[in-house]
Every structure is written in structure tokens, then in C-alpha cells.
Amino acid sequence: MNRLLADAFIQDLRTWAATRDESALARALRSPCSGVPHDVAAAYATVATRVGPLLDAIGRERLALPAEARDAVMRFARRVASVEPESDVVGLFELHVGDAPPEPTADAPFELARAVTPDERSGVRSRQTHFSASALNAYAECARKWFYRYVCSAVEDPGSSASTYGTAFHAALEDFHAEFPHPEASQEREMRMRLEGDVNRAFERYRGEFDTAVEVELQRRRAQRTAVRYVDWLVAEARRAPFTVIGREIPANLDLDGFAFIGFIDRLDRDDRTGAVSIFDYKTGSIAANAAEYRDKVREFRDFQLPFYYWARTAQGDRVTRLALIPLKDALLDVQPVSLEVVAVAAPERLRADAANGTIAVADLERARARMIEICRDLTSGALQQFPVAKDPAACTYCAYKRACVDKPHDEREKFGR
Numbered sequence: 001m002n003r004l005l006a007d008a009f010i011q012d013l014r015t016w017a018a019t020r021d022e023s024a025l026a027r028a029l030r031s032p033c034s035g036v037p038h039d040v041a042a043a044y045a046t047v048a049t050r051v052g053p054l055l056d057a058i059g060r061e062r063l064a065l066p067a068e069a070r071d072a073v074m075r076f077a078r079r080v081a082s083v084e085p086e087s088d089v090v091g092l093f094e095l096h097v098g099d100a101p102p103e104p105t106a107d108a109p110f111e112l113a114r115a116v117t118p119d120e121r122s123g124v125r126s127r128q129t130h131f132s133a134s135a136l137n138a139y140a141e142c143a144r145k146w147f148y149r150y151v152c153s154a155v156e157d158p159g160s161s162a163s164t165y166g167t168a169f170h171a172a173l174e175d176f177h178a179e180f181p182h183p184e185a186s187q188e189r190e191m192r193m194r195l196e197g198d199v200n201r202a203f204e205r206y207r208g209e210f211d212t213a214v215e216v217e218l219q220r221r222r223a224q225r226t227a228v229r230y231v232d233w234l235v236a237e238a239r240r241a242p243f244t245v246i247g248r249e250i251p252a253n254l255d256l257d258g259f260a261f262i263g264f265i266d267r268l269d270r271d272d273r274t275g276a277v278s279i280f281d282y283k284t285g286s287i288a289a290n291a292a293e294y295r296d297k298v299r300e301f302r303d304f305q306l307p308f309y310y311w312a313r314t315a316q317g318d319r320v321t322r323l324a325l326i327p328l329k330d331a332l333l334d335v336q337p338v339s340l341e342v343v344a345v346a347a348p349e350r351l352r353a354d355a356a357n358g359t360i361a362v363a364d365l366e367r368a369r370a371r372m373i374e375i376c377r378d379l380t381s382g383a384l385q386q387f388p389v390a391k392d393p394a395a396c397t398y399c400a401y402k403r404a405c406v407d408k409p410h411d412e413r414e415k416f417g418r
């Protein structure tokens with residue numbers, strides 16, 4: 001075991017034991033020293049940001065895992081539970097740690113290490129035992145980004161106030177619909193008050209993840225304004241077609257031709273009259289501007305999120321008839337979901353190409369599923385030797401690897417920004 005990795009792992013666990021700092025515990029879980037497969041560790045770290053403390057999420061088995069991965073996670077949780085600030089972490093986790101490199105001194109001549117023979121060139125094989133739609137989306141957007149993030153785990157993405165806004169808003173809506181699973185127009189006032197409180201509580205819970213107190217306040221107010229519009233939309237929907245929220249942040253597990261996929265569905269509704277199921281994904285970042293644009297992204301294999309949820313719920317026996325993105329980014333705009341009705345044969349392109357509602361054929365979703373399997377085969381084949389960079393510089397805007405990525409496409413917009 002690499003000494004530096006082990007030292008960081010020990011330090012993170014001791015920090016957690018002393019302060020109960022969840023981010024230190026999440027880092028420790030993702031360390032190779034934890035004994036937990038990297039993708040499982042990353043999935044649990046993500047779950048914990050949504051549903052609460054990491055050890056609780058593990059204890060409740062929020063992820064359905066194969067026996068071996070489950071045992072590794074449980075073993076990690078058991079060991080962590082007994083860690084104290086002065087514990088012998090090396091012994092507890094049975095780490096085989098090499099010697100620390102000697103400290104260089106100012107006057108001692110240093111010796112160059114002997115050159116080693118380069119490894120024979122070979123392809124890269126994904127180490128993932130579980131896939132996610134977001135990993136495939138990353139690959140579709142930029143293969144190089146996928147390589148950096150999922151193969152090298154090169155840098156920790158520190159997140160941003162925009163991503164914390166999303167996490168907090170998701171948490172507020174999850175709490176809100178626990179209280180209001182069956183929104184009714186007659187409860188409008190209560191719903192507004194409840195959601196206001198849930199937003200305040202969620203932003204308080206995630207206060208530490210923002211950089212400054214001003215940032216917390218600005219983002220909280222933005223969420224409050226958006227929450228008002230969210231309730232407007234709920235009331236209109238409840239009047240149009242009564243529904244029940246039957247799932248919030250529910251795990252979606254799916255086996256696609258031997259490739260295990262995991263993810264979480266933000267919201268699942270059942271139409272009270274027809275029993276048909278709608279899948280909703282809350283979006284606090286930019287999304288397709290209309291249904292036709294989103295359908296094109298699915299057809300062109302640039303977005304696998306909702307197709308994956310569709311197949312996961314269909315495998316559970318649901319009759320899924322609607323897939324929708326709920327935009328929660330812009331507090332100045334009404335909440336108007338981008339919605340695709342699942343049909344046997346998709347309607348021809350609408351006259352109004354900017355319509356928020358459209359259709360998607362089951363055949364399109366089948367093609368997306370086949371492409372997901374194909375990508376997994378490529379990623380696990382060991383044959384991939386090249387990971388081309390994105391063609392569209394927009395992909396690089398929020399990329400955590402932007403500074404290191406020498407081949408990234410040139411962005412004309414930056415010409416005058418230097």
C-alpha cells in the first residue's frame with residue numbers, strides 16, 4: 001500500500017473520529033485503503049450527500065449491491081465505528097504500508113531513481129463493477145473526461161455553490177413530498193409554508209458546503225423563489241390530473257446484459273385515475289430547452305438518464321408513460337417540465353418545435369438501452385487505447401480537469417477574456 005495514500009486515509013479517519021466531518025469520512029471511503037471498490041464507494045458517497053450521514057446510508061443498505069461489494073462496505077462501516085482519534089488505523093484496517101520515503105535534507109545530494117522499463121502499451125479496461133447513466137453521459141460528452149474521472153480518479157471534484165444548491169434543493173423536495181405525497185389544490189397555502197420551511201432547513205443542513213455565508217443566503221433566496229413556482233406548477237397539475245408521489249430519491253437498479261447499473265430517481269408519480277407512472281428528474285443546471293431537443297439527445301445517444309430510469313422501473317413492473325425533466329435553475333421562470341410521453345410510435349416533429357411536451361417511441365428507448373450495453377462492452381473490453389477530447393468547448397466549462405487537459409478544444413468565447 002502506498003505510504004502517502006495510507007497517511008491520507010489515516011488522517012481522514014482520525015479527523016472524522018474527532019469532528020464527525022462527513023467529507024473526511026467520504027474521502028476515506030473512496031480511498032483504495034478502505035477495501036471498498038471505487039465505484040461502490042463513489043456511489044455511497046453520492047448517496048450520503050442526498051440522504052444523510054454516510055454510516056446511516058450504509059446501515060440502511062440504500063444501495064442494492066452484489067454480496068462481495070456489500071460485505072466490503074459493511075466491513076468498512078464496522079471498522080470505522082470503532083475508530084477513535086488515537087486508534088491504530090493501520091492495524092484495524094490491516095493495511096500493509098510500505099516505508100515512508102526518506103525526508104530530503106538541504107545539504108544531502110539526492111540520487112536519481114533508476115529508470116524502470118516502461119510497461120508494454122495496452123488498452124484501458126474500466127474498473128467499474130457498476131455503471132451509472134451519468135458515467136455514460138460523461139463518456140458520450142467527452143471520452144477523455146470519462147477516462148480522467150472513472151479510470152484515473154485523478155482529482156477530487158470540490159463541487160461548487162451551484163452543485164450544493166442542487167443538492168440542498170433536492171433534499172428540500174424530498175422532505176416536502178414525504179409530507180405531501182398527494183398534492184391538492186385545496187392545500188396550496190399549507191404546501192407553500194411547508195416547502196418554505198423545508199428549503200430553509202435543507203440550506204441550513206448544507207451551509208458548510210458553501211464557501212461563504214453570503215453565498216448560502218443568495219442561493220437560499222433563489223431556491224425560495226423557485227419553490228413558489230414549483231408549488232404553482234404542483235397545484236395546476238393536481239387540478240389537471242390528480243396524482244400521488246409514490247417514490248422520492250428511490251434507488252434504481254438494473255442489470256443490462258450482465259452490466260449492473262445503479263442510480264436514483266428523484267420523483268416517481270402515479271396517476272390516480274389511470275395508474276400510469278411518470279418519472280421526474282429535478283434539474284438545477286441547464287437542460288434541453290424543449291421536448292424535441294431532449295428527444296434528440298436521447299436519439300443521438302448523448303443522454304441516458306431517463307431511458308435508464310424507464311427501463312429500471314419497467315423491470316419493476318411499472319407502466320411508465322411519461323419521462324420529464326423539472327427545471328429548477330431559473331427563479332425568474334415558471335416551472336415548466338420538459339416532458340416526453342412514451343408511445344408506441346412517436347408523433348412527427350411538431351409544428352411548434354419549442355413545445356415543452358412531446359413524445360418518444362419505445363423503439364427510441366430500446367435503441368438507447370442497446371447503446372448503453374454497447375458502451376459498457378467497449379469500456380470493459382480492454383481494447384480502448386484512445387480517449388478523444390470533446391469537440392464542443394461547452395463540455396469543458398465546468399470540467400474539473402480543464403486546467404490539466406492540454407488537448408481541450410479551443411473556446412472562441414475566451415479570446416477576449418484573457
Ligand code: SF4
Nearest residue numbers: 142389390396399405
Ligand atoms: S477539459 Fe474538455 S476536453 Fe478536457 S477532459 Fe474536460 S471536457 Fe474533456
